[in-house]
Amino acid sequence: SSELTTAEADWKKVNYYNVYKDIADLLEDEDYDDGSYGPVFVRLAWHASGTYSKKDRTGGSTGGTIRFHPEANYGANAGLHVARERLEPLKKKYPHISYADLYTLAGVVAIQELGGPVVPWRPGRPDAITAAAVAATPDGRLPDAAQGADHVRDIFYRMGFNDQEIVALEGAHALGRCHTDRSGFDGPWNASPTAFTNFLFTELLDNTWVPKKWDGPFQYVDKATGQFMMLPADIAFKTDPKFRQYVEQYAKDQDLFFADFSKAFVKLLELGVQFPEDAPVYQFKPLE
Ligand code: HEM
Structure with missing residues (x-):
């Protein structure tokens, strides 16, 4: 108008x-x-x-x-x-x-x-x-990072996305980091935060994610090094079986992830x- x-x-x-x-x-x-x-x-x-x-x-x-x-x-x-x-x-x-x-x-x-x-x-x-x-x-x-799969679905279904598209979009968390002075959360999701990759999915599956011990909001870090992070909402993609099947596909097949990400x-x-x-x-x- x-x-x-x-x-x-x-x-x-x-x-x-x-x-x-x-x-x-x-x-x-x-x-x-x-x-x-x-x-x-x-x-x-x-x-x-x-x-x-x-x-x-x-x-x-x-x-x-x-x-x-x-x-x-x-x-x-x-x-x-x-x-x-x-x-x-x-x-x-x-x-x-x-x-x-x-x-x-x-x-x-x-x-x-x-x-x-x-x-x-x-x-x-x-x-x-x-x-x-x-x-x-x-x-x-917009989604609340402290919540889980039900909330993530509520938010993205409202936009008109299905589960596969939601998982593809979440793959963008291969990029960048959380900032304590922005969201309150802290740290990057992987070791190459300035490269667009399927690492959100490989990191999710390949690591054991444990609660970070700190005064900040509840989040996860990788057990082995403590250097990388996952939001509670990210972990839902590993624990929810319907989301997880796409996480597994995208972890195995970066070309499929790239094609689906682009469309979504x-x-x-x-x-x-x-x-x-x-x-x-x-x-x-x-x-x-
Ligand atoms: C960063 C939450 C989905 C792209 C962040 C941060 C949070 C967050 C808390 C940290 C912000 C900061 O402290 O700087 C979520 C939640 C999502 C979601 C809960 C859904 C469940 C997405 C989607 C995309 C995306 C769909 C893009 C397709 C990014 C990027 C960053 C980021 C690139 C890094 C920003 C930077 O490095 O400054 N997200 N996000 N996120 N998010 Fe998401």
Whole structure:
């Protein structure tokens, strides 16, 4: 609808190959975390999109609403200003791109440039110009890491995903880490948090996961080294038999995981979006 359209955003006036390259140039920074903004870009794209509800068709990446209060300040989104601020110069450089397109494209670039599958992406998400122009989705639409399989299903079924797609998406936890000053949890899931791999699944199955002894929120660490972590919600993928069958498949077959992840991530980034009919689908080539 018209109140969702900015004066500036005009998806036809943007060269997305150039934006892709410029986002890729923003990924590396040896002083940030494990050396890459890629993981936090993926989390931004996911949290921008994962508010969708198929029941009332509200939420999703449309509007770029994650940059506004109150959504920006929901507990689940703690720390994502880091990603938005890193991307802001590109909004200045390419004023015609919508924030909604920029944030979702950043997730695609990060997945691809960190060695993951090609993720087809379409432009044309309109932006909300002001927070007041769009009704914010209520808090609590993103998953709570302290809970288990029932909660995870409630959240992802609401978006319209099935068990196989949920497991595929969870594989993104091969990337990045938890931060005590964001979620309260601590540590990376594996030894190569800046590479997109099927390691979430291999680590889940190959290690014994024990409660971390600390004052922070309840989480798991690997028994052998204590260096790697799992959230209670991650452990549910090992203990729930229906989730686990896909965990086992993806642990054995990285190509299958890559193909299924790509499809599910495209679906996630397009939830609730009404694209212009003439918006093309881009399949960007990883740069190297
Ligand atoms: C990080 C929870 C699903 C991508 C995190 C963090 C939590 C979390 C607590 C740590 C945030 C921080 O402290 O910085 C969950 C739960 C999920 C889920 C409970 C579902 C059961 C997903 C999905 C994706 C994803 C579907 C993407 C497809 C990421 C990435 C990071 C992350 C890439 C690392 C961010 C960074 O390194 O800054 N997640 N998540 N997560 N999540 Fe998830």
